Amino acid sequence: MHSLPLRLHPGTDLRRALEEASAQQFAASAFVVSGIGSLEAARLRFAGERDETLIEGPLEILSLSGTLSPSGAHLHMSVSDATGRVWGGHVGLGNTVRTTAEVLLAPLQGGSLTREPDPATGFNELVVHRDPPLVLYGAAASGSVAVEAALTWLGLPFTVVEGATWVSESARTQVATANPLRQIPTLVWPGGEVMTESAAILIHLADLYPAARLAPRPDDASRGQFLRWMLYVSSAIYSLHWIKPDVSRIGAPASARDAVVHAVHERIARCWSVMDSQLDPGPYLLGDELTVLDLYVAVISRFGPWRERFYEAAPRMATVIRHVDTEPRLAALWRARFPET
Numbered sequence: 001m002h003s004l005p006l007r008l009h010p011g012t013d014l015r016r017a018l019e020e021a022s023a024q025q026f027a028a029s030a031f032v033v034s035g036i037g038s039l040e041a042a043r044l045r046f047a048g049e050r051d052e053t054l055i056e057g058p059l060e061i062l063s064l065s066g067t068l069s070p071s072g073a074h075l076h077m078s079v080s081d082a083t084g085r086v087w088g089g090h091v092g093l094g095n096t097v098r099t100t101a102e103v104l105l106a107p108l109q110g111g112s113l114t115r116e117p118d119p120a121t122g123f124n125e126l127v128v129h130r131d132p133p134l135v136l137y138g139a140a141a142s143g144s145v146a147v148e149a150a151l152t153w154l155g156l157p158f159t160v161v162e163g164a165t166w167v168s169e170s171a172r173t174q175v176a177t178a179n180p181l182r183q184i185p186t187l188v189w190p191g192g193e194v195m196t197e198s199a200a201i202l203i204h205l206a207d208l209y210p211a212a213r214l215a216p217r218p219d220d221a222s223r224g225q226f227l228r229w230m231l232y233v234s235s236a237i238y239s240l241h242w243i244k245p246d247v248s249r250i251g252a253p254a255s256a257r258d259a260v261v262h263a264v265h266e267r268i269a270r271c272w273s274v275m276d277s278q279l280d281p282g283p284y285l286l287g288d289e290l291t292v293l294d295l296y297v298a299v300i301s302r303f304g305p306w307r308e309r310f311y312e313a314a315p316r317m318a319t320v321i322r323h324v325d326t327e328p329r330l331a332a333l334w335r336a337r338f339p340e341t
Contacts, residue, residue: 011096
């Protein structure tokens with residue numbers, strides 16, 4: 001489960017700040033997992049009451065939990081005063097932070113929350129809407145596995161339409177229904193929007209779900225390098241594999257295929273080496289956080305000239321990618337979809 005820890009500062013309206021954070025980070029559908037802190041005063045609606053009650057402070061927040069949705073928040077909180085007396089109820093507006101509020105939010109992945117009239121209670125109650133699964137045209141041991149890894153990490157529902165386009169005409173025909181170039185990965189969103197280009201898909205997914213921290217935010221100092229290396233892997237390395245199945249694509253005769261493939265592999269090794277020399281990795285390629293760049297390199301480095309040569313050409317990145325290979329949340333995916341050979 002992805003989460004967003006928040007620290008709210010003095011003078012902040014507790015409920016309004018949580019609604020705004022949820023809207024910015026999670027398209028407004030999230031759970032408040034826990035919260036503590038202090039308030040100048042509290043506005044709570046007690047059980048069965050129509051109106052809120054003002055409780056003068058200073059007060060300590062003992063607990064806070066609930067749901068946040070575009071159609072409204074449903075939050076419960078308990079607070080205590082200087083004598084230890086405790087109140088609890090529904091959280092309204094006007095709960096002003098005194099010194100701090102420390103809150104953990106968690107998004108609903110692959111769906112949304114609303115509050116809709118319930119005839120049984122007479123109130124607007126929570127309704128969970130599950131998104132239809134995304135459809136990914138892809139294949140085992142292909143670049144589409146990087147997209148599968150990102151979707152798996154995000155916890156988004158998806159189905160794979162197997163389309164090893166380099167193997168059969170039937171696969172190419174199937175993929176052509178979504179992508180006229182008959183290339184994978186091709187991602188189809190529930191609304192019918194089609195995305196191609198692996199780097200674009202990965203960056204877009206990361207930006208749609210910022211709480212997962214799969215990409216630096218646009219104002220982060222490392223964003224430029226993140227974009228640089230995502231496009232570098234796509235254009236300088238991944239694109240070269242397009243030549244190998246049919247060397248006539250670059251005007252070479254079939255008889256030259258072995259030499260062309262060898263030259264491609266040498267160029268790829270050189271590109272990995274250059275990238276390695278320009279990065280200063282931490283636990284992950286860009287520092288302390290796993291990003292889609294790590295997932296991308298973990299997959300593309302499995303292609304020719306294969307991992308042994310990658311480890312030799314890029315020893316600093318090799319340490320990181322070995323770590324990515326053992327990420328518990330991805331271990332089953334790697335085994336099923338692209339075991340290292």
